[in-house]
Amino acid sequence: MHQLAIEWDALVAEIVLFAVLIYGAVYLERWMENRKVRMQDDKSRRQVIRFVTDDLNSRLRFIAESIQYRDFKPFFTDMWDSVILGGKQTLLPFPLFENLQHTYSWMKYYNNELDQKGRAVDEKDALELLSEVKKSIKSSLKMLEESNLGGPAK
Secondary structure (H helix, E strand, O other): OOOHHHHHHHHHHHHHHHHHHHHHHHHHHHHHHHHHHHHHHHHHHHHHHHHHHHHHHHHHHHHHHHHHHOOOOOOOOHHHHHHHHOOOHHHOOOHHHHHHHHHHHHHHHHHHHHHHHHHHHHHHHHHHHHHHHHHHHHHHHHEEEEEEEEOOOO
């Protein structure tokens, strides 16, 4: 009878060891999957930041040309629209997303003003709107730079 009790002790120890191994394997697999998702999110975030930064810089050049040649054309906001439609805005911190949304809203407002007034757009009004858009873009670019989210992978 005494020998049977020892076998039960060994069996309980093996079962506990087996349970610890299974729990550890599941925990490790879950941790690795979460790490993989975080790394993919970081990569996507860096790409979105780079794309938006490049887009905003090209918008500044567009504004400079519009002012220089007094040729008031609408902005293309397709880069930001693709970020929103792709659901990638959730990768950005909310204050940064809010700032970028404000900047692109200024561009769309400018586009609406051009669309409503057509060729009869007042140069003074167009220049004033472009000035506001430019100020908003510079604010967004500064915030993007300060966020340090678009840097190289670590």
